[in-house]
Amino acid sequence: MSEKFDIVVVGGGVCGSFSALTAAKLGAKVVVCEEHGKIGVPQHCAGLVSISGLKRVGLNLPKKIVENEIKGAVFYSPRGKEFAVGRASSVACVLNRQLLDKHLADLAERAGVQFLLRSRAESLIVDSNFVRGIIVRRKGARETLESSLVIDAEGCSSTLLKKAGLQTLDRSMVVHAIQAEVDRVKKVDMDKVDVYLGRKYAPDFFAWIIPKRDGSAKIGLATTIGDPREYLNRFMQSHPIASKKLANSKVTTLSLHPIPLGGAIPKTYWNGLLVVGDAASQVKPTTGGGIVFGLLCSEIAGKVAYDALKSNNFSARFLSQYQSRWRKLVGFDLAAMRQVRKMLNRLPDNKVDKIIGLCSKLGANRFLEEVGDLDFQGKSLIRAIQYPTVLLIVFYSIFSSFISPDSPRNAPAAANYI
Ligand SMILES: Cc1cc2nc3c(=O)[nH]c(=O)nc-3n(C[C@H](O)[C@H](O)[C@H](O)COP(=O)(O)OP(=O)(O)OC[C@H]3O[C@@H](n4cnc5c(N)ncnc54)[C@H](O)[C@@H]3O)c2cc1C
Numbered sequence: 001m002s003e004k005f006d007i008v009v010v011g012g013g014v015c016g017s018f019s020a021l022t023a024a025k026l027g028a029k030v031v032v033c034e035e036h037g038k039i040g041v042p043q044h045c046a047g048l049v050s051i052s053g054l055k056r057v058g059l060n061l062p063k064k065i066v067e068n069e070i071k072g073a074v075f076y077s078p079r080g081k082e083f084a085v086g087r088a089s090s091v092a093c094v095l096n097r098q099l100l101d102k103h104l105a106d107l108a109e110r111a112g113v114q115f116l117l118r119s120r121a122e123s124l125i126v127d128s129n130f131v132r133g134i135i136v137r138r139k140g141a142r143e144t145l146e147s148s149l150v151i152d153a154e155g156c157s158s159t160l161l162k163k164a165g166l167q168t169l170d171r172s173m174v175v176h177a178i179q180a181e182v183d184r185v186k187k188v189d190m191d192k193v194d195v196y197l198g199r200k201y202a203p204d205f206f207a208w209i210i211p212k213r214d215g216s217a218k219i220g221l222a223t224t225i226g227d228p229r230e231y232l233n234r235f236m237q238s239h240p241i242a243s244k245k246l247a248n249s250k251v252t253t254l255s256l257h258p259i260p261l262g263g264a265i266p267k268t269y270w271n272g273l274l275v276v277g278d279a280a281s282q283v284k285p286t287t288g289g290g291i292v293f294g295l296l297c298s299e300i301a302g303k304v305a306y307d308a309l310k311s312n313n314f315s316a317r318f319l320s321q322y323q324s325r326w327r328k329l330v331g332f333d334l335a336a337m338r339q340v341r342k343m344l345n346r347l348p349d350n351k352v353d354k355i356i357g358l359c360s361k362l363g364a365n366r367f368l369e370e371v372g373d374l375d376f377q378g379k380s381l382i383r384a385i386q387y388p389t390v391l392l393i394v395f396y397s398i399f400s401s402f403i404s405p406d407s408p409r410n411a412p413a414a415a416n417y418i
């Protein structure tokens with residue numbers, strides 16, 4: 001392509017489109033390259049996000065994107081002990097990821113962003129140690145796409161990170177996830193998410209059932225070992241509680257996708273390059289939630305990219321402010337949650353059973369009151385784990401992440417995009 005752009009964004013997922021939208025709204029000429037033929041397809045995500053997180057990002061979504069509203073969660077221990085937490089009003093919503101991706105891409109397009117579909121970035125163009133665009137495969141041919149800056153929002157594949165010589169995702173902390181849509185679920189609380197713990201069904205993570213208003217549900221799990229399809233079959237067919245809820249259900253869609261749980265990669269910028277979203281592992285290591293944090297970081301990337309254009313300075317030194325800014329916002333929380341994830345992975349099933357049993361004995365309300373407003377965020381978490389009830393607190397942090405805001409308290413509210 002002979003046209004030169006200010007910014008090339010690789011990946012038309014939520015983070016790619018949101019960073020493109022932010023930069024284009026400020027005045028940059030932006031193009032997004034997406035390898036698939038349709039934005040949001042294939043869909044791989046459960047789409048559970050906190051309502052406060054969405055507000056923080058400045059997103060007021062059309063109703064058709066929201067598949068359900070959630071007030072809390074029910075946790076099941078490996079031996080079937082149960083612990084429910086919840087609030088009186090909705091705290092999270094279940095989003096249709098295909099429609100969310102499309103919505104963000106539409107907003108970006110309206111702000112002037114150009115989308116090139118079926119366009120796979122194969123490599124970076126590097127000249128005098130600066131990224132100056134990408135090599136892209138389109139319609140069977142290789143093309144060069146020149147730009148002053150590239151934003152890497154390619155998700156988990158790390159193709160461009162390797163080319164830039166940046167440290168890639170911590171593969172030892174990447175879980176293999178499977179997500180299915182099923183019809184006709186039974187005996188589920190329509191406004192609660194089910195979370196199933198236990199090594200037999202989801203080693204080093206958990207399995208979930210997320211109900212939708214139409215009686216169908218999103219179910220899934222992640223694991224560090226083995227084939228997630230086998231674990232899902234086992235979960236559906238032989239889990240003592242879930243199998244009853246799913247006895248009449250048929251799988252209507254199925255997808256496999258990794259989730260990076262290692263906390264952010266050490267360096268998310270280089271000369272002419274910024275890295276956002278899953279590509280940078282800006283994902284909560286405890287729950288695998290990456291939408292809110294990814295969007296918050298992508299917004300910063302869009303702004304810093306525009307500032308670089310204005311200053312005509314694309315050096316790593318200038319672009320490092322992206323990393324300082326996102327780290328200030330979510331860096332500590334990501335690091336703290338990484339420690340919690342490691343701790344959880346070491347817990348044997350019998351301990352998980354004991355903790356859940358203890359939680360239900362204490363009573364959810366009393367327990368929530370006792371621990372206060374811990375919303376799974378860094379400093380409070382670190383303070384909390386100094387106490388002898390350490391495991392209880394750690395578990396509380398997991399519970400609360402399903403029912404509390406997952407956006408940082410000190411995050412600035414972004415402009416409303418609707
Ligand atoms: C099973 C599962 C369930 C999840 N559930 C939740 C949840 O409930 N809540 C939550 O907050 N998070 C959830 N997540 C995490 C969430 O999906 C991700 O954090 C989020 O999608 C990250 O967005 P992204 O834009 O960085 O990456 P992606 O959404 O992966 O988008 C990357 C895009 O880049 C494109 N691409 C990749 N390589 C290239 C290339 N070389 N050239 C061109 N295009 C390319 C891809 O096709 C894709 O469209 C879940 C993840 C999984 C796997």
